Amino acid sequence: MKRSLLFLLAIFFLTVTSLNGQGLLKKxxxxxxxxxxxxxxxxxxxxxxxxxxxxxxxxxxxxGKLQLDYTELTISISDDGRILAKDQHADNYYIVQNGVxxxxxxxxxxxxxxxxxxxxxxxxxDSDSESDTKKNPWEGNPYxxxxxxxxxxxxxxxxxxxxxxxxxxxxxxxxxxxxxxIVENIVxxxxxxxxxxxxxxxxxxxxxxxxxxxxxxxxxxQKMMQGSILPKCITNxxxxxxxxxxxxxxxxxxxYDDILVNRSDKIIDLQGKTIFSLTSEASASDDIFISTDNSxxxxxxxxxxxxxxxxILSELFNPNLMKVDGKIYLAYMYYSPKKNSIMQCxxxx
Numbered sequence: 001m002k003r004s005l006l007f008l009l010a011i012f013f014l015t016v017t018s019l020n021g022q023g024l025l026k027k028x029x030x031x032x033x034x035x036x037x038x039x040x041x042x043x044x045x046x047x048x049x050x051x052x053x054x055x056x057x058x059x060x061x062x063x064g065k066l067q068l069d070y071t072e073l074t075i076s077i078s079d080d081g082r083i084l085a086k087d088q089h090a091d092n093y094y095i096v097q098n099g100v101x102x103x104x105x106x107x108x109x110x111x112x113x114x115x116x117x118x119x120x121x122x123x124x125x126d127s128d129s130e131s132d133t134k135k136n137p138w139e140g141n142p143y144x145x146x147x148x149x150x151x152x153x154x155x156x157x158x159x160x161x162x163x164x165x166x167x168x169x170x171x172x173x174x175x176x177x178x179x180x181x182i183v184e185n186i187v188x189x190x191x192x193x194x195x196x197x198x199x200x201x202x203x204x205x206x207x208x209x210x211x212x213x214x215x216x217x218x219x220x221x222q223k224m225m226q227g228s229i230l231p232k233c234i235t236n237x238x239x240x241x242x243x244x245x246x247x248x249x250x251x252x253x254x255x256y257d258d259i260l261v262n263r264s265d266k267i268i269d270l271q272g273k274t275i276f277s278l279t280s281e282a283s284a285s286d287d288i289f290i291s292t293d294n295s296x297x298x299x300x301x302x303x304x305x306x307x308x309x310x311x312i313l314s315e316l317f318n319p320n321l322m323k324v325d326g327k328i329y330l331a332y333m334y335y336s337p338k339k340n341s342i343m344q345c346x347x348x349x
């Protein structure tokens with residue numbers, strides 16, 4: 001109905017416009033023909049998102065030779081600041097560094113070195129992930145290696161452990177501090193359990209089985225009395241008094257160059273001091289960011305950053321903390337329809 005009406009209007013202009021109106025016809029003919037053929041430039045006419053800022057920096061130009069659709073890309077940021085964009089449909093990768101885009105690159109290209117963990121996560125299936133977790137939950141972590149049934153933690157040229165379990169591990173963004181929640185020993189390891197079962201199966205009499213049960217019971221009681229089966233905090237950060245009984249997991253991404261403990265209902269530091277109590281919305285968010293002076297926090301969920309002063313920024317992605325010229329910023333990205341580019345804004349934080 002709409003196109004029929006536009007077609008009649010076009011005929012009307014062609015038949016009744018005088019010589020003085022020829023200029024008007026030239027001005028409207030292109031937009032009319034585009035509308036009639038369904039070729040209106042919707043992308044460039046779309047408004048900028050609510051998160052757009054005045055001093056936005058260009059991250060990736062989607063036009064030119066690339067001609068990419070930002071809705072089909074996944075974006076990741078490496079520790080050194082490089083950006084990896086993956087085209088979900090073409091299995092192509094693009095690396096963005098200092099505003100320059102390299103690609104398309106196929107898996108296996110040596111220029112993708114440093115992004116292996118991101119790429120393997122993209123290609124993992126649920127069954128593979130579950131299998132890897134059972135085999136070694138710290139597979140791929142450069143600081144943790146498995147030695148037999150235990151885990152050895154190496155940081156700053158110093159070895160810690162080995163430990164039966166490493167329940168939580170975090171490092172600062174500058175990679176100079178760490179904190180881990182460990183268990184030195186567990187009552188019975190998987191291999192020990194199998195050995196016990198094998199010995200019990202070989203027992204020929206009830207008395208032999210009773211003797212073995214008493215032996216294993218004494219070993220278990222001895223471990224429990226030593227207290228080595230309880231979680232402990234190890235770290236290279238001076239003044240740490242955090243008690244694992246307080247609960248929570250370590251997080252090195254909430255605050256730049258600091259490790260905090262996320263207890264879901266609140267954020268505490270390694271001295272046990274409460275930094276912020278969290279709302280239920282913040283507790284359920286994907287990421288939480290805390291300012292350097294502990295005066296502000298923001299949480300991210302479904303494309304929206306919400307600050308504790310009620311400020312809200314929407315239509316954005318990839319929020320992260322960064323240091324530029326010694327200053328800390330909370331940065332985020334957004335897509336600009338006007339520029340057909342991914343842009344980045346930085347908030348002093």
